[in-house]
Amino acid sequence: MKIRSFEVYILDLPTIRPHQLAMHTITVQTIVVGCVTDDEGREGWSEVATIGGASYGESTPEAIKANIDAYITPLIIGQDPNHFDRIMNDVAKLVRGNYFAKTVVENAIIDLAAKAKNIPAFELFGGQIHKSLPIAWTLASGNTEKDIEEAQEMLEKRRHNIFKLKIGKGDPFKNVEHVRSIKEALGDAARLTVDVNQAWDEDTSNYCIAALEAAGVSMVEQPLAAWDFEGMSRLTAKFSVPIMADEAATSIQDVFRIAKYRAGNSIALKPCKHGGMTQTKKVVGIAEAAGLGLYGGTMIESSLGTAACAQLYSTVSNLKFGTEIFGPLLFKDNVTVNDIKFENFEVIVPDGPGFGMEIDKEKVKHYAREFSGKQEMMN
Secondary structure, eight states: OOEEEEEEEEEEEEEEEEEEOSSOEEEEEEEEEEEEEETTSOEEEEEEEESTTTTSSSOOHHHHHHHIIIIIHHHHTTOOGGGHHHHHHHHHHHSOSOHHHHHHHHHHHHHHHHHHHTSBGGGGGTOOSOSEEEBEEEEOSSOHHHHHHHHHHHHHTTSOSEEEEEOOSSOHHHHHHHHHHHHHHHGGGSEEEEEOTTOOOHHHHHHHHHHHHHHTOOOEEOOSOTTOHHHHHHHHHHOSSOEEESTTOOSHHHHHHHHHHTSOSEEEEOHHHHTSHHHHHHHHHHHHHHTOEEEEOOSOOOHHHHHHHHHHHTTOSOOTTOBOOOHHHHBSOOSBSSOOOEETTEEEOOOSSBTSOOBOHHHHHHHBSOOTTOHHHHO
């Protein structure tokens, strides 16, 4: 069993509504899909999502594809996918950073290795602890009445009772009032968190977090710039409401630093941030040892990437803040034949071979920016 080829596609998927963040408003989400093929013709598939090209992080979709094609693929051809940890360890010696690109490669290899054994991928990471996971929904219209109406609809459908509000764009003080109004309307029927996406300075954070804490918000995510570990440490010490590190919690070294200096008392997990599933499990270990709360984060992946995240998160004993892997619900279409199931305020963890999803190659063709030269693989 040897790796024969690795192909990468950039896809643009339309969303059901605009999704507003501090740095970008998503109407079309760009994902990067990878396909690894072994010498017997078996395939493994993976996905990472990016937000606004270069507006969220350093990994643009174009750079992810270029670096995989030019630098990572030559290192993995001929390797045994069962030894995915060794493969990625060797890649890390020659390719620095590029965590999103490494995630595309590693996850596809893991999907292939698990399919070859006819087991779910979570069996390769200690086995499943949870069959379903609490699932949050992001209210990101920016309109108070629309957000309240949307949240009440989700509660009635028993789809979500945890809601995140993106409040990094615009006037911070008006945004706090926006959150306060929604919390007042929903009361104890729902738990509210907020994500600032690095948009505030420390003075603004001091005022706004105090107001959010008084309003009953249950967590504040990344209020300060990712580099500001000292500021995050001061906020964590000052407030009772949990302060979550997201953009700051990238490598395992970053997470160790956060734990050491208490630059946040909780961590948002995202395999693409950390460089793959094996690195994410290391982040989990550091956080658990330091007593940090964990959150199953998302980059707003489609069904394929969401399945991979769900399987990995199902192996984590305690996700204190649940998950927000709602991506498939935000897209008008997805790239798999089967769908992720959401019910009773939870996401059901797929349990088929690999990540439990069957790729729809016609959808990949339809949404891919280009696939010239790849027709044989896609047929």
